[in-house]
Amino acid sequence: RTCPRESPSLPAKDPKTVLGAKMAAPMVGVAVTTLATVASAMRTACPCTLTGTWHGHPSGKIDPTPISVVQRAPLSFSADGKPGVVASDCRTVAWSGLNGTLHANTPANASAPSCTRIDWKNPGKTWWCREPYCEWVPPPLPPPSPAPPPPPPPNVTLPNIVFILTDDLDAELGSTTYMPTLQRELVDKGTSFTAFYVTTPVCCPSRTSFLTGRYAHNNGAMGIVRGQRAPGGWCGEGYFWKGPLQHQSVATYMKAAGYTTGIFGKELNVVDTTYVSPGWDRYFVVEDECNYFGNRFADNGRLTQVGSETYMTTAIQNTSLEWIRSNRRTPVRPFPFFLYIGVHAPHQPATPDVKYESLFPNVTAPRTPAWNMSAADHHWLVSMQQPLATLDVRESDEMYRRRLRSLQSVDDLIGALLETLDDIGELDRTFVLFSSDHGYHFGQWRIPAHKELAYETDLRVPFVVRGPGIRQSVIVDAIGLNIDLAPTIADLAGFTIPEAARVDGRSLKPFLLGLNSGINGRQEFLFEHEGNNIQPFRGSDANHCTLRWMLPTGGAPENPTVPGLCSCGNPMQHWISSSNNTYKGLRVRNASMDYKLVRYDDAVDFHELFDLNTDPHELKNVISSAPRDVVGYMQARLAELRGCGANSGAHESPSTLCP
Numbered sequence: 001r002t003c004p005r006e007s008p009s010l011p012a013k014d015p016k017t018v019l020g021a022k023m024a025a026p027m028v029g030v031a032v033t034t035l036a037t038v039a040s041a042m043r044t045a046c047p048c049t050l051t052g053t054w055h056g057h058p059s060g061k062i063d064p065t066p067i068s069v070v071q072r073a074p075l076s077f078s079a080d081g082k083p084g085v086v087a088s089d090c091r092t093v094a095w096s097g098l099n100g101t102l103h104a105n106t107p108a109n110a111s112a113p114s115c116t117r118i119d120w121k122n123p124g125k126t127w128w129c130r131e132p133y134c135e136w137v138p139p140p141l142p143p144p145s146p147a148p149p150p151p152p153p154p155n156v157t158l159p160n161i162v163f164i165l166t167d168d169l170d171a172e173l174g175s176t177t178y179m180p181t182l183q184r185e186l187v188d189k190g191t192s193f194t195a196f197y198v199t200t201p202v203c204c205p206s207r208t209s210f211l212t213g214r215y216a217h218n219n220g221a222m223g224i225v226r227g228q229r230a231p232g233g234w235c236g237e238g239y240f241w242k243g244p245l246q247h248q249s250v251a252t253y254m255k256a257a258g259y260t261t262g263i264f265g266k267e268l269n270v271v272d273t274t275y276v277s278p279g280w281d282r283y284f285v286v287e288d289e290c291n292y293f294g295n296r297f298a299d300n301g302r303l304t305q306v307g308s309e310t311y312m313t314t315a316i317q318n319t320s321l322e323w324i325r326s327n328r329r330t331p332v333r334p335f336p337f338f339l340y341i342g343v344h345a346p347h348q349p350a351t352p353d354v355k356y357e358s359l360f361p362n363v364t365a366p367r368t369p370a371w372n373m374s375a376a377d378h379h380w381l382v383s384m385q386q387p388l389a390t391l392d393v394r395e396s397d398e399m400y401r402r403r404l405r406s407l408q409s410v411d412d413l414i415g416a417l418l419e420t421l422d423d424i425g426e427l428d429r430t431f432v433l434f435s436s437d438h439g440y441h442f443g444q445w446r447i448p449a450h451k452e453l454a455y456e457t458d459l460r461v462p463f464v465v466r467g468p469g470i471r472q473s474v475i476v477d478a479i480g481l482n483i484d485l486a487p488t489i490a491d492l493a494g495f496t497i498p499e500a501a502r503v504d505g506r507s508l509k510p511f512l513l514g515l516n517s518g519i520n521g522r523q524e525f526l527f528e529h530e531g532n533n534i535q536p537f538r539g540s541d542a543n544h545c546t547l548r549w550m551l552p553t554g555g556a557p558e559n560p561t562v563p564g565l566c567s568c569g570n571p572m573q574h575w576i577s578s579s580n581n582t583y584k585g586l587r588v589r590n591a592s593m594d595y596k597l598v599r600y601d602d603a604v605d606f607h608e609l610f611d612l613n614t615d616p617h618e619l620k621n622v623i624s625s626a627p628r629d630v631v632g633y634m635q636a637r638l639a640e641l642r643g644c645g646a647n648s649g650a651h652e653s654p655s656t657l658c659p
Contacts, residue, residue, distance in 0.1 A: 158258070158336040159468060160430040161489055162417065165210065165340070166410060167203065167266060167347040168403075169436035171196070172457045173366045175346070178404045179411040182464075185418055186434055188473050190466030191512050196480040197587075199527050201438040201451050201458040204269040206482055207342075210437070211249040213486035213503035215526060215658055217643060219245055222530040248501050250486040251279025254338040257495050260327050264320035266342035273298040284319050286312065289344050292351035292406070311353045313343050313409035321420045328424040336429075338489070343413065345406040352405030359408065365400040365442035365449075369617045370457075375445050377621040379598070379606055381578050382453075385446035392574065396448040431467030431492050435482070450576035452529055454585050454598040454608070455618050459527055467492070469513050476511050478521035479589065484508050502645075504658040524588045524659045526641050531582035531601075586638040595626075597634040609634065 169175060171194075176182055198206045200216040208214075208221040216222050246252075255261050262282035266289055275298070276283040287296040287303070294308035295315060306315045320341055327337050352359075365371075372388045388396070414434070421427040441457040442449050451458050463480055483505035490497045491507035510516040580602035587596045589612070596618070598608040609623040609631065623631065644658035 157429070158494060159492060160336045160338070160421075160426055161254075161259075161433070161492055162339045162341065162430060163433045163485070163489065164410075164414065164417075164435075165207070165266075165342045166407075166434075166436040167342075167344050168438065168440050168451060169346060169407070169462060170439040170441075170457060171436075171460045171462045172439055173368070173442060175404060175407065176462050178360070179407055179414075181411040181415040182434065185414060186432065186464045186466045190432075190464050191471050191474040191476055193463040193476050193478070193480045193508075193511075195477055195589075196435065196461055196463035197459045197525065197527070198436075198438045198461055198482045199525065200529055201453065201527070202529065203347075203437055205529075206437040207266075207268050208245075210435075210482045210485045211251070212245060213250070213483050213497065213501070213505040215483060215504050215644070216528055218502065218504060218645070218658070222528070246278050249277075249279060250489055251277065251338075251340070253279075253486070253490055253495075253497055253501075254493060255279045255281070257490075257493055258335060259338040259493065260335050261338045261340075262320065262323050262327075263340040263342070264323070265316040266344055271298050273303045274301055276301050282323055284316075284323075285342075286316075286344065289347075290349070292344070292349070311409060313345055313406075313413060314353065316341060316343060317409075317413040317416055321416060324417075324420055324426075325424060328426065336493075338493075341413070341417075343410050345410050346403035348399070350399065350402040350406045352402060353409050356405045356408045359405050360401050363401055363404060364397045368444060370444040370455075370619060372443055372446055373619065375619070375621075378445065379454075379581070379600055379608060380602070381575065381581050382445045382447070385574055388443055388446055388448065388574075392448045393443070396443050399449050400442050429468055431465060431470070433463075433465045433485070433489070435463045435485070436461040437482075446574065447576050448574055452577050452581060454527065454529065454583055454596075456612075456616070465512050471512070471514050474514075478508075478511050478516070479523070479525060479587075480508050480511075481505060481522070481525055488512075504644075522659060523590045524586060524637070524641075526638075526644060526659060527585045527587065528642075529581065529583055531577065531579040584638060584642045586634060586641065588634065588637070593630065595630060595634055597638055599635075599638060607635075 176187075199209055200206050200222070205216045205221040208219050209216060212219050251261055251263070261280050262284070263277075263280050264282075264284045265286055267277065267285045269289075271285045271287050273287050273296070283298065283300050284304075285298045287298055289295075289312075292312045294310060295306055295312050297304045297306070297315070297319075320339060324337065324339065327333075327335075329335065372393075374387075375382045375385075377383070414432075417432070418427060421430050438451050439456075439458045439461050440449070440451050441447060441453065441455070444455070444457055445453075447453075461482075483503075484507065485505065487497055487503055487505045487507045488509055491509040492512075497503050506522070510519050511521070580600060582601040583598050584601075585596060585598040588594070594612040596608075596610045596612060600606040600608075607623045608621045609626055610618045610620070611622055611626065612618070615622075641659065
């Protein structure tokens with residue numbers, strides 16, 4: 001039968017009385033038992049109201065008794081004394097009784113009243129069905145995708161835009177100085193930011209902020225481990241991106257603005273090889289990123305395998321440059337292109353191409369003032385570290401060399417890209433942007449190698465831009481953030497992202513073109529991270545270790561451990577992340593001060609405060625000795641901004657807007 005769209009006018013009766021009574025029209029030859037009885041209190045609300053009648057068949061008699069049930073979850077039922085439970089997703093009811101099984105399915109996210117048919121079958125004897133009318137009150141949906149700007153008419157003067165994003169590349173430790181093509185062709189011929197930061201120093205959340213222009217807490221991508229807060233799952237899983245967020249990215253905006261779009265390499269972390277993220281005309285995304293040879297790629301919904309001896313960065317280079325040549329502007333097809341290249345280098349295991357595997361034999365990781373330093377006044381994860389042992393240092397230095405070797409292929413890609421653009425006559429009207437998803441540390445604070453800390457090594461990354469009108473050999477000290485990428489790219493392309501997109505970032509174009517006179521640069525920003533564990537974010541002890549540095553296996557250091565089995569006193573093991581490494585932080589840099597405050601979500605509410613004017617390496621926590629007015633201001637401002645909203649005018653109080 002087809003359920004009506006609206007509930008019938010039926011006399012109201014007590015649901016418990018109706019459901020607890022026997023059917024008015026018993027089946028011939030069948031002992032009729034109560035079909036369903038509410039057996040527990042209705043607790044967590046599930047916003048669906050069911051009304052309807054019970055029917056008996058095949059006797060031909062219909063019980064006209066109406067019922068009215070407010071479905072809530074978890075809600076217990078019983079049939080013939082056997083329990084059943086409404087699932088907490090508000091979608092399914094299932095229980096067994098009288099040799100049969102009853103199921104009820106309510107469509108999720110229904111936007112209008114709809115009907116649900118509940119069937120219960122006693123095999124071979126009777127068929128009962130309840131046809132309720134379900135008025136579904138859906139949970140609040142994310143805001144609708146903003147209307148993209150109308151596509152401009154084809155214009156041969158619109159610039160091409162290429163964005164190259166590396167993985168784990170530091171700025172603080174100087175790895176880019178080993179990339180001669182980057183230095184010669186981008187740094188010397190473009191503008192570099194020395195104060196460019198990511199707002200979340202770990203892969204997928206940071207990349208999501210690059211794509212959307214939003215802080216992690218505004219796009220839901222706070223962590224990378226299952227169980228952490230992210231819409232639809234943890235950020236590392238492919239289905240995280242399959243929601244409203246994917247329609248509010250730089251790709252969809254550029255596509256709507258008339259650009260041909262392509263992404264090659266790494267998008268987030270895990271990819272569904274049958275899926276293509278909205279906005280991309282060509283989607284060539286690596287599926288098995290931890291290998292550097294013979295990779296599989298999701299290629300516009302198909303799985304593509306490259307040769308076993310083909311190096312990942314080279315495969316990304318060759319495929320993306322072939323795409324550029326096939327999408328060059330012609331009188332028949334005068335459209336510009338937007339190209340996103342996400343290389344995996346120098347992420348661990350940082351396997352270099354064979355031709356580079358012997359380079360830099362004597363290079364060591366930089367011995368900065370924080371290298372192998374005891375920091376008893378820092379957060380637990382840092383203060384508990386043991387001194388670096390000889391094997392620690394040896395492995396850390398070798399990892400640093402592998403990273404530099406893997407970056408040589410990225411340097412080759414940059415050179416080949418510029419040569420290709422020149423060959424097709426597009427170099428002079430193409431912007432090339434280069435950055436990293438976060439930084440890295442090597443031995444600082446006695447941690448051999450990792451990311452995720454609230455310090456400059458992990459938050460500050462390279463950012464350099466070359467292109468038409470961009471000043472050459474210019475260093476900009478203004479603060480830039482990864483959330484600024486999307487609005488900056490849109491501005492370079494000649495349009496503004498709609499306010500409805502709730503973008504937190506701002507365009508850096510004025511600083512790139514030298515048009516920032518009279519523009520106040522950003523003087524503060526928020527940064528945040530959710531500790532790498534699914535355990536409760538509590539405690540300052542070894543039971544919350546999650547990752548450890550393993551020696552002398554030679555493998556990647558990201559080895560999961562069982563909470564409670566930590567041996568933090570062993571100098572051969574250095575714990576590199578923990579669940580209580582969950583924090584919100586604030587950086588304030590203006591004419592009178594340059595401070596960073598970090599507040600950790602742990603049992604002791606630990607705070608760190610650094611005066612970066614006098615202590616750029618963050619060696620001393622001055623939370624107890626800094627001027628009280630500074631401490632008070634920083635704490636109050638962080639409390640005000642920790643859940644800040646987008647710069648869209650959607651929030652009534654200006655204090656809630658993100659910096």
